[in-house]
Amino acid sequence: MKEKISHLDWLESEAIHIMREVAGQCANPVLLFSGGKDSLCLLRIAEKAFRPGRFPFPLMHIDTGHNYPEVINFRDKKANELGERLIVASLEDSMQKGTIVLKQKDEPRNKYQSITLLEAIEEYEFDCCIGGARRDEEKARAKERIMSFRDEFGQWDPKNQRPELWNLYNAKVHKGENIRAFPISNWTEMDVWQYIEREKLDLPSIYFAHKRDIVRRGGAIVPITNVTPAKPDEKVENLTVRFRTVGDITCTAPVASEADTVEKIIMETASTVITERGETRLDDQVSEASMEQRKKEGYF
């Protein structure tokens, strides 16, 4: 009797295994939850890994304060439904403490997330953060371990990573050091959408096609919000769009799309010609190595 499980089952099983290793090896882990699609997959995996028990970790959102309200409402509703504890660590608090100093009032805040994250890690004494990063997102991530070691400053050292063999994950750390665990490292954007479809996962509404005021700026579609107003000379259009990722408002752009169901998004993803980050993350295009730089500084 020869058998092999399907690719989605395999990816799910690998992710469950990784989460259980975190639970088995780490004293005080946390799951980073943004309300975005990748972290929603993580929550479903956590249910499969630990129910009928409770999750052996709280959820934590690093809140830039620049959010779409749909996503924040969804985040709170989801944590409630699951009956799990949600910690919100906000950049506003770090700004009040003076640990984050903005150069301009409405500048993109993604790069400051690592400061608030590291402060939360220290405050709660987390020894492991579970995140939803995928290796197919970006070149630097393609080389990151599934259990990725960070020193006391949260830094990633790409040249000094722990070798990772078979499915043996070394999550041992000293006090102050930290592991970032990425259970869906081996998933692609397509895998994520197929999983969402199969598991019938609910998503924040902005992932689906909707009407929105936008301007076109240097090839990207920029949504018009209170923190990203149109410049005087720009023409505001009302376009049907959807988001492929959700993050800080100032650096997440939607794509023109009529896809209003998961099925249609999968069809679109199958025929798409631009990578997720290239199209919608306004902050990675700056330099070829920008993600690697931010990871070294303690970004997820």
Next chain:
Amino acid sequence: MNDTNKNNTVLRFLTCGSVDDGKSTLIGRLLFDTKTILTDTLSQIEKSSKKRGMSAIDLSLITDGLQAEREQGITIDVAYRYFSTGTRKYIIADAPGHEQYTRNMVTAASTSQLAIILIDARKGILTQTKRHSYLTKLVGIKHIVIAVNKMDLIDYDESKYQSICDDYKIFASAIGLDQSGTNIQFIPMSALNGDMIVDRNNFINWYKGPTLLEVLESLDTREDIKESALRLPIQYVCRPRDSDNKELHDFRAFMGRIESGLLQINDKIKVLPSNQESTIKEIRIGDKILKKGIFEESVTVSLHDEIDVSRGDMLVHANDNLTATKGFTAKVCWLSETNLSPNRTYLVMHTSRTSKAKIASINSKVNINTLELEEAIDLKTNDIADVTFKLAQPLIVDKYADNRGTGAFIIIDESTFHTVGAGMIESID
């Protein structure tokens, strides 16, 4: 070919070969020809290629990801890449070819089911080729593709290709590759031009075998789950005592990933190392109640009897004669820059159990160039040696040749917590 087929299976493979044999180009080509590379990535690569004064797109830039590598133009660590076809999802591990990176190759190979070994058609079999073949065998990979690359540079000459294949066959039987049940496929190709990767080429019409993609697509990765013994290492015990739901007050379930074999409802099982027996009451993944669980599935099981099970224990069938051991001999690949100190205590991490361990003896070292055994007193980075361990706690192990999941372990430095070695069990005390 970014498919939407949900019934794909996963195939993991690695590429190996000497520096400049064309590994990165081959992977770039596979991704390019299966339409996995998207336009913005391509335009970035085009920019980079131009910056370095190249006229055509350099496909190897797709995989050479890190800043340092882009500057030096070499691959310095294992990178993972993904593509998918109508049949499969592929995970590629790109392992660099420098001598000092033996450990990266072992790392990449540890999760792979197939290895592509590149040979530069102009150079034929080199010491590196032999080394990589040996490592492939060591790590238990059962499928090898010998990719004779850069055929365009030898005018697609069939007789030169044949003599490389013949040389390799002689070498393969010398190291016992042919007896280990390994299946070897030879393919002439040009990664640069894309010949015999996805598409065929008229200059090589003397070659009647499959293209590289055809080999990958048709490989049988299924496991005979009835033939192999059940191994279910327990990772986590679920006791929802504090739940509001009173029915769950006495509920206990055991969670882990099936490393091999088949588990069915009502199966008689025993827990190692305690040897207590029970029968399987329920198997589930999330809400889904299953009649059976098979290898590679992460399951939650409950038992008919209340017996003590904790993380690190292993469920096997009751009639299995596997027992726990406090010593074994293994082939070890040393990964750390710091030499092994024979007098120190290390941690051995095996499935979901970790034990302190002492080195009883270093029996011999493999000379990776001649593949002969030599006397050894120490272990340095990239050394491969035969080492006997004494364990503080018993581990439940199989020979690596019988079971990759329960025959493998990593060695952790007790003070730095670095992963310093990788081991494959050869004999059990």
